[in-house]
Amino acid sequence: MNNASISSAMVPLSKPLVNERVNNKRLPGDLAMWFFILAELTVFAIFFIGFAVAEQLNADMFVASKAKLHPIAGLINTIALITSSLFVALSVRAIHLGNVKESLNLLIISQLIAYVYLVVKVWEYQFLFALGIDIETNTFFILYFLITFFHLMHVLLGMVILILVGLNAKKGAYKDDVSGFESAASYWHMVDLLWIILFPLIYVI
Amino acid sequence: MVTLKQIIVSWLLLIALTLASVLTGKVFDNYAIFICSILLIVFLKGQQITDIFMELREAPKMWRMLVLSYVFIIPSIICFIYLL
Numbered sequence: 001m002n003n004a005s006i007s008s009a010m011v012p013l014s015k016p017l018v019n020e021r022v023n024n025k026r027l028p029g030d031l032a033m034w035f036f037i038l039a040e041l042t043v044f045a046i047f048f049i050g051f052a053v054a055e056q057l058n059a060d061m062f063v064a065s066k067a068k069l070h071p072i073a074g075l076i077n078t079i080a081l082i083t084s085s086l087f088v089a090l091s092v093r094a095i096h097l098g099n100v101k102e103s104l105n106l107l108i109i110s111q112l113i114a115y116v117y118l119v120v121k122v123w124e125y126q127f128l129f130a131l132g133i134d135i136e137t138n139t140f141f142i143l144y145f146l147i148t149f150f151h152l153m154h155v156l157l158g159m160v161i162l163i164l165v166g167l168n169a170k171k172g173a174y175k176d177d178v179s180g181f182e183s184a185a186s187y188w189h190m191v192d193l194l195w196i197i198l199f200p201l202i203y204v205i
Numbered sequence: 206m207v208t209l210k211q212i213i214v215s216w217l218l219l220i221a222l223t224l225a226s227v228l229t230g231k232v233f234d235n236y237a238i239f240i241c242s243i244l245l246i247v248f249l250k251g252q253q254i255t256d257i258f259m260e261l262r263e264a265p266k267m268w269r270m271l272v273l274s275y276v277f278i279i280p281s282i283i284c285f286i287y288l289l
Contacts, residue, residue, distance in 0.1 A: 055287075082223065089207070093207065200226055
């Protein structure tokens, strides 16, 4: 067989391989969830930019107010959310491999770690209230309570979604199609993504 | 599908970058370098979450770029505001 016949014989074989590789570029989860995630990121982006502008306009007040926040609380919450996301990512991997029981166990661990975030956040609010600080104290604390409470609501929603997904997984709902599971996981990772911007903005800078 | 090793390495990197962002203020005296370092760390962490945890590295390029644009554009705008 000469070179020309070899290359012509290879064309029908290589084309499906290329198509297969292109088709493998799949968006995890449902398309609607990704539009929702982008909308949520946009809302928080406005909050974050507003916070930075307010800080520039009230630099001294923001420095003094940030000094009243507990320095370790933000760090613990960051580690808690990142670690919770780790277990959600592992849980998605397990469900892909068909290991429902392992996936559920990993999901439960992720939720237990998320409770650390909740406890620390509530403790942090109580710590501030005990100092006589609330949402009406100054511009910094208006934005602090607004942004962190809004984020907390997203954490709670994410936890509820993951619990429902876990119950569905237990009933065997994701044996053929895991997109619902992936959507819930993506939402949870978005909550994490928001916190990694929120953390330095409020606690570090 | 992302591998187990990729997920674990990504998590370790996220923890290391978090600790680095806390220590950055003690390392740099220059305000501009401090702000830029913090926001660079935000971008690097965002990239890990987007690519590995969200598995967008294996998704259509447009969706990956869309989500990554948030972790690039928001810190860039914040950096610009702080350095004004």
